[in-house]
Amino acid sequence: MENVAPQMADPLEYSPGSGGYDEVYGDQQNPREHWRYLLEGFRSLGPQGIRERQMKAERILRDDGASYNSGALGISSTWPLDPVPLVLESEEWGAIEAGLLERAELLDLLLKDLYGERTLIRHGVIPPELLFSHGGFLRACQGISVPGEHQLLLYAADMIRGLDGRMRVVGDRTQAPSGAGYALENRTVMSRVLPSLFRDSHVHRLSLFFQSLRVQLNQVAGHITSDMPRIVILTPGSLNETYFEHGYLANYLGFPLVQGSDLLVSNGYLWMKSLGGLERVDVVLRRVDDYYCDPVELKADSHLGVPGLLEVVRSGRVVVANPLGSGVLENPALMRFMPQIAQHLLGRELRLDSVETYWCGIPQDMAYVVENIDRLVIKPTFRKKGVQSLFGHRLSAAQRAQVLDQIRRYPMHVVAQEYMQPSVTPSWRQGELCARPTLLRSFAVASQGSYSVMPGGLTRVGEAADALNLSNSDGAISKDTWILASEPEKKISLRDVDQQPRPQGGGRSAVFPCRVVENLFWMGRYAERTEAASRLLRTVFVQLNSTYEMPEDSRNLLLRSVTELTTTYPGFTLVDAELLAEPESELMAVVLDAERNGSVTANLNAFVRCADQVREMLSADTQRLINDLRDEVGDLKELLQHGLASAPEEALDPLVTSLLALSGLWHESMVRGLGWRFMDMGRRVEKALQTVRLLRAALVQELPEQEQGRVLEAVLVSLETLMTYRRRSRSGNDMVRGLELLLCDAGNPRSVFYQLRQLQQHLAELPAAAHGVGLAAEDRYVLEAATAIQLVDLEQLTTADEESGQRVALDQLLARLQHLLEETSGQVSGKYFDQIKVHQQLVNTAWDDEL
């Protein structure tokens, strides 16, 4: 193995890897010209310097929220980036580019043929079974066509360089190719962490590719509408592996990011459900596999698509890119026939070879595969989640028998390819440059009558020197891909759009789906809910740990308040002397138990989930804070492992600080658009509700004077109003003064009245379309609440009933306020947010499985 280096080896001395073609050395003794500058650059940085750059890159990626979701639900890891790029020189790239362009042209013709005349079958170029047995051939898509010259708008190819130094295509991606956004993010990070090395290397920029994409989509839309077109990116949602990229591209291209449920087919058109009403959609750039896009005609139980979409596509009123049905081109068995297909459709052979491929649907091929399985890579013709390529030489006897059985039973569904030993490139591992197997994904977009190839791409290297599967789900690490310009720094007149997203041109206002607004509203609510719970818990922890022991009544009252405020019932509302005497485990659960509704952890998780849904709407600073919060949830368990003995109030401090920073950020740097308004409404409603709950739980019960003072102070501390309270004149009844501050004071940004005022302002600014004549229900609720507070007689409110010791008037007022606030939230949700519904099937099609 090449990384068993002699003891005094220089970590920056890259020696050629054993086995595969070496990208650095090729067939020479010394590093090839185009690698030298880079390797020297790394040498002068030294191991420590590289390590620092690597950490900086990791930090940027994390702050950008660049992640790849894999494995179990919700496990997302920061996108891995190797600081060493793959370097290709201009001339060599020129040949690859020309080959890719030609292949894209061919696949475009092939797609037209397969869903049109099928001359390839008529003329016997491909066996009918090759097409008809493939799960990607969607019969419902027969005859659908994208206006303009090309059907296939986006194309990506996975390529490996073989031992002979030639690049070969090992896979075609024609559905919704992923990776272009990650390539762009890699580039952005690399140019920041290695600015001078990057600048002086004269690397081709990526921006032109994305501009071409934007231009192409706008041109296609021009066939549908004469207005400013509406283009959206359709994502399966935040659990998708490459969700980061969806939001990233949406921002970069200036298109709204939508999920299936954000769209609606109505009156023969496709619409986006936005806050202002329905917005017509002209083009859908999809990241959802075609089969899932329409439950009416395709996969009946899919909830990722839009019912009726295909019929709108068919009528030509919307374009989906890549077109529905284009997954048929991903069938690797087509590679077996690529030379003949090229002859038939293009009249010549392709410049860029495919890896040698065998299709078990042909008896001779199957015989060969069975005979030579040890040197082949076995793949399904139709990609499915969880089904991987199998490497013949790594199979155990049992596995081999299983594969052979599979081949004999379903020969048409199995393809085998010659195993190509991938070329190797230097990769920075554990402080040294090591050779790693390399896979390059390149991207092409239809442009001006042909295709435009991204000068670069997404390179992935295996985690281990002998890694076989070079995909992210198998732990591969990504690299930037540098195509060196042949002349020193062609100062292209392109603006440096690599760095910053540009908003969609034209005067169209930013529109986003209701779902986004709803998530912002709930982000606001969960943030406040978490903060309120953390503050109260902090106060309670301090009191419990205080040297001056609290009388039992007040202590129990505070504990009950914890349950009431967090709604973690039954908790301390149970009449359970033991629990009240030993509250530690229950309190810890209120902080840590993610399964418990209302716990700090559960609220934070809910907050993070909402944030994930609207990631593309959040600034980099906000994302950074959200990352911190995510970490802080993880840290809590550790910090609180010794329960009350571990100074739990301090464990909650960073959380409260981050939440405060977040609210400061929202206040200071978020544009006052509808998104902000809804988020702030969420915060106001929740803050008011939390205060009302706490007052009701802690202050309705009258206590002896001494104790009353202490409980009131605890409430004031928890609501961050103690200082003001103390500064104010000390005359009069303490309770009256406290309640005045917490309930009625228009100048206290933590008072209930203050929140109501803010809510009134927000409601007045919401889109008029949703307002009727006069006051809407939510306006009335807020007005009633505000008025009730203004009319309050504080003396009367603080007077307790002699028999019960309860402040009855206060309780009634707070109960009413609580009700009004909850109704307000309900009204706003019902009116502005789309109530996402799940469709049912008219006929249960349980058989509707992919073949």
Add this chain to the structure above:
Amino acid sequence: MIYRIRHLTRYEYEKPVSLCYNMAYLLPRDTHYQSCRSSQVRISPVQTTGQRRTDYFGNTVYYFSLEQPHHHLEVDVTSEIQILDSKYARNMELDLDFGATCGQALVQLQDSRELSLLEAREFVLDSPMVRASQALRDYAKPSFNRNRPLLSAVRELTHRIYTDFTYDPDSTHVATPLSEVLKKRAGVCQDFAHLAVGCLRSLGFPARYVSGYLETLPPPGQEKLVGSDASHAWFAVFSPGEGWLEFDPTNDNMPAENHITTSWGRDYGDVSPLKGVFFDGGDKQKLTVSVDVARI
């Protein structure tokens, strides 16, 4: 012979449905043996959008949506079909001892570059509801040998299914897998059609599913009841040289003038009479179907 067919489908929902999108395979297509003189669809409440088109298999499909809240959905299709004289040339008494033998058929399917044969090969492959299996192959095998004309063998298979299987509407539902039908030896016309298709495909012959209607006659001396007819299903096999020929395993015959074809596909899933998705509507729904096939 001219038939008027009325096919009424009615769904009643527990709660109002806010929105629905549907596809109806209820409009008979033209075939070699029949021509559709007219057909019309009436939907209640009135549809928001509706579009008729020809699908991948050449069937007529009607796509429609209802975008106002509704408690019921009624799809009322009336069509007039002329059965062409050529259909009389074949009947169940026909001696089927002609055409390509099973062996020849397999070889020709493999080697021929003729378009109809290339296209027929699509129907040898598995489809979502009908997949080849050893059990189906074993069941079919006795009727097929290399030197026997394919059509003769298929006629016998049709007869065997008719004899071996009990017609029992309670034994299966739309999504009952074929393996279960084979085990239970019972089912309805749709199952028998699928069964025959599965048998043929398991042996490498192209077969497709046909949906349509069968005119029924009341017992002698009785009036025919309104709505007493039903939609029906049978299958077709492709014999190189002879083309697609139809067989009805439920009635042990070859569809003649009283079989009216609506659509065909790889299996029921391609041509189910009415499918779609809807929003809201509660948990329960009531479905009533009535069909009348009348000579005019």
